[in-house]
Structures are given as structure tokens and as C-alpha cells.
Amino acid sequence: MHGCLYLPITNYEKVFETARERFFSDQSISDQNKEYVKKFLDKYDVEGIKPSRKAIFLKHIAYVLRLTPDIVADMHQKEKINSYFAGIKTSPVRGGKNMSLATYQTVINVSNAFIRWLNAGEKPKGFADIKNGKRAKRDLTPADMVSWEDVKKMVAATSDIQMQAIIATQAEAGLRPSEFVDLRYGDVEFNGNGIVKLSVRGTKTESSRRIRHLYRCSPYLQKWWREHPLKKKNSPLWIKMRNDWKNKQRIVAYEEYGYRALQLRVWDIGKKAGMEKPLDFYNLRHSAIVMSKTAGLADSIAMKEFGHATTRTYSEVYGRLSDEDQRQAIEKIHGLKTEEVEQEKNAICGVCKYSNEPKSDYCQNCTHPLSATAVEDLKSQDRKKEQQLLDIKSVIKKELMQEILEEMRS
Numbered sequence: 001m002h003g004c005l006y007l008p009i010t011n012y013e014k015v016f017e018t019a020r021e022r023f024f025s026d027q028s029i030s031d032q033n034k035e036y037v038k039k040f041l042d043k044y045d046v047e048g049i050k051p052s053r054k055a056i057f058l059k060h061i062a063y064v065l066r067l068t069p070d071i072v073a074d075m076h077q078k079e080k081i082n083s084y085f086a087g088i089k090t091s092p093v094r095g096g097k098n099m100s101l102a103t104y105q106t107v108i109n110v111s112n113a114f115i116r117w118l119n120a121g122e123k124p125k126g127f128a129d130i131k132n133g134k135r136a137k138r139d140l141t142p143a144d145m146v147s148w149e150d151v152k153k154m155v156a157a158t159s160d161i162q163m164q165a166i167i168a169t170q171a172e173a174g175l176r177p178s179e180f181v182d183l184r185y186g187d188v189e190f191n192g193n194g195i196v197k198l199s200v201r202g203t204k205t206e207s208s209r210r211i212r213h214l215y216r217c218s219p220y221l222q223k224w225w226r227e228h229p230l231k232k233k234n235s236p237l238w239i240k241m242r243n244d245w246k247n248k249q250r251i252v253a254y255e256e257y258g259y260r261a262l263q264l265r266v267w268d269i270g271k272k273a274g275m276e277k278p279l280d281f282y283n284l285r286h287s288a289i290v291m292s293k294t295a296g297l298a299d300s301i302a303m304k305e306f307g308h309a310t311t312r313t314y315s316e317v318y319g320r321l322s323d324e325d326q327r328q329a330i331e332k333i334h335g336l337k338t339e340e341v342e343q344e345k346n347a348i349c350g351v352c353k354y355s356n357e358p359k360s361d362y363c364q365n366c367t368h369p370l371s372a373t374a375v376e377d378l379k380s381q382d383r384k385k386e387q388q389l390l391d392i393k394s395v396i397k398k399e400l401m402q403e404i405l406e407e408m409r410s
């Protein structure tokens with residue numbers, strides 16, 4: 001016997017509540033500093049900032065506020081602030097280890113946001129040296145960009161239909177990692193013509209949404225969507241299954257796929273497919289933008305689809321277009337034929353509207369024949385059956401005649 005238990009996804013509201021309790025009961029933080037933070041959280045509430053981000057803020061700002069009785073009084077004194085941050089960098093965290101670089105950078109980020117707000121929008125002089133060593137810009141080259149041919153290779157390297165959907169969907173949708181793992185079952189909508197509408201939650205606020213329209217990934221996404229074991233509007237779209245034992249009973253538990261776990265699976269499949277390009281979700285996002293650009297999607301539309309506030313990020317992609325991409329774009333403008341293969345169309349079922357992979361012979365969903373060969377196949381199968389039936393009839397007839405003859409003889 002095994003039961004099915006649905007583990008709810010992390011309750012960030014609760015995570016935030018815990019972080020808030022911990023922060024405001026922290027004896028080493030002054031009441032004055034707590035007062036500033038209270039007001040700052042009010043501002044976050046007004047802006048509709050997600051509870052997960054509020055929890056991150058509280059956890060990290062505490063490192064700074066424990067060191068000063070009044071941050072506003074200290075924030076203009078560079079030497080003091082510098083010594084605080086030098087201390088934070090080398091302070092041991094839980095487990096006795098030094099703070100990780102990522103945590104330290106988050107401390108800097110939340111401090112700068114907080115301190116700017118405290119100082120009417122401007123960075124106080126005391127914080128002049130407190131900045132994040134700008135992460136070196138990834139030097140992604142045209143050769144790093146993943147093509148749809150690569151996607152098909154990876155999809156062929158796994159029989160896991162969820163992973164097929166994950167790879168194809170991210171390679172076309174190009175979502176930010178947090179947007180991708182945040183997708184819910186009910187955020188997906190299939191149109192009759194093979195277009196998929198994804199309702200994507202913004203990264204900062206709960207209410208901001210944008211619609212991403214997809215086409216190429218729809219056969220893979222729809223296959224997974226149909227097999228999804230939970231199928232509730234609010235179920236995470238990507239789920240990990242885990243076998244647990246409870247009172248000697250096997251329990252199948254589902255949980256949301258975390259970004260890290262997803263990334264590991266994608267890398268693993270990429271390796272199997274012999275891919276040598278970077279396969280992190282950021283590169284897939286850039287690749288998706290390049291693919292949309294070479295397909296001729298206008299910048300104004302792409303900006304909305306990929307969720308860019310400005311054209312700046314989007315135009316950076318120009319640097320990732322290859323000479324070949326450029327040549328094809330010019331040839332397209334002048335109506336010249338290129339050797340570029342026509343983009344394959346998905347095989348949409350005329351009966352149930354299910355979106356099947358290009359060149360499918362039969363509908364995955366209702367087995368309706370989709371190609372001319374499948375129709376011919378069915379016809380010849382029918383003919384074969386008819387012939388078999390005739391053969392059987394004639395055998396029976398012969399046997400009957402035989403019996404009658406024998407009876408007459410006797």
C-alpha cells in the first residue's frame with residue numbers, strides 16, 4: 001500500500017513571519033534601528049514586495065545593524081562603515097565557517113537599498129566604498145548560443161517527459177530562473193493553433209505578470225501538462241517526486257523543483273547529448289532571445305515577451321549574433337532565398353487540437369492520423385483486415401460445404 005502525499009511548496013509568508021520574529025526579538029539590535037526597519041518594511045508592503053524578498057532583507061540587514069546603535073548617525077562616517085563591513089566579511093556564521101561571498105554580497109545589496117532610502121534616495125558618503133564588485137559580465141559568444149537543433153538533441157537524450165518539457169520550454173521562453181521555477185500548472189494555456197500562453201510572475205512583486213507566447217516547445221510542454229500528476233491550478237508546474245517511508249509505508253511525495261536541482265538535471269542531459277555549450281538558465285535565456293531575433297521578432301514585442309524594462313538589455317544580444325545570422329537577416333529583407341531551413345510547423349490535431357511534434361504521423365492524444373502516410377497506412381490496414389475477413393469467410397464456407405458434402409455422402 002502506498003499513499004500519495006502532496007508536500008506543499010515552501011510557504012514564504014511563514015518564512016517571512018519567522019524572519020520578522022527573529023529580527024525584532026534580536027537583543028543585539030537597538031530599538032532605534034528596529035524602528036527604521038519597521039518603516040522600511042511598510043514601504044515594501046506598499047510596493048507589494050514578495051515575502052521571500054522581505055525575509056532575505058531582514059536576515060542580511062541584521063549583520064550590519066548589530067554593529068551600530070544608530071545606523072543613521074553612523075552612515076556618513078566612512079571609516080566606521082568600512083570597519084563594520086570588514087568585520088562582517090570575516091565574521092563566522094552558523095557552523096563556524098566564514099560568511100560566503102554570495103551572502104556578503106547580499107548584505108551589501110540590502111544595505112545599499114536600505115541606506116539610500118534612509119538618506120532620501122541618495123547614497124550617504126559613509127557608504128562610498130561599500131559596493132559590489134560588479135560581477136564580470138559573461139562573455140557569451142555566438143558559438144555559445146543554443147540552437148533549436150541542440151534542443152532537439154537534448155530532448156532525444158532523455159525519456160523523461162518532464163525534462164523534455166523543461167528543456168524545450170526554457171530554451172524558447174528564456175525566463176529568468178526564478179520565473180521558471182515559480183510557474184504553476186494553471187499558468188499554462190493552450191490555444192487551438194498550437195500557441196501556448198504562459199502567465200509569468202514578475203520577480204519582485206506578487207502581482208506583476210506578463211504573458212509569454214510560445215510555439216515550438218508546445219508539443220513537449222503539452223505532453224507533460226497532460227501527464228502532470230497533480231493538475232491543480234496552484235500546483236507547481238515542475239515537480240520532483242520523492243519516495244518516503246513513514247511507519248513502514250511508502251509515501252510518494254511531490255515537491256517543487258528548486259532551481260539548483262533543475263540545473264543539475266539539465267547539465268546531466270546535456271552531457272549525455274554531447275553538448276559542449278554552457279547550459280545554465282542564463283545562457284538559455286540569451287539563446288532564446290537570439291533565436292527570437294533571428295526569427296525576426298520585433299524588438300518592441302521581444303521587450304514585452306522577455307520582460308525587459310528597457311531596450312538596453314535586449315540590444316546587448318546583438319553582440320551574440322553570428323555573421324551567419326546577420327547575413328540571413330539581410331537576405332531576408334531583400335527577399336533572397338537562403339539555404340536556411342523552413343521552420344517546422346507543429347502537427348496540430350484536427351480532431352482534438354493537441355499540438356504534436358512536427359512530422360508526427362499520429363496524434364499523441366487521440367491517435368487520429370496526421371500525415372498522408374498515416375492515412376494511407378490506416379487504409380491499407382483496413383484493406384488487410386477486410387481481406388483477412390474474406391479469407392476467414394471463405395475458409396468457413398469451404399468447411400461448411402465440406403461438412404454438407406460429407407453429410408450427404410453418409
Ligand SMILES: [Zn+2]
Pocket residue numbers: 349350351352353354363364365366367368
Ligand atoms: Zn488528437
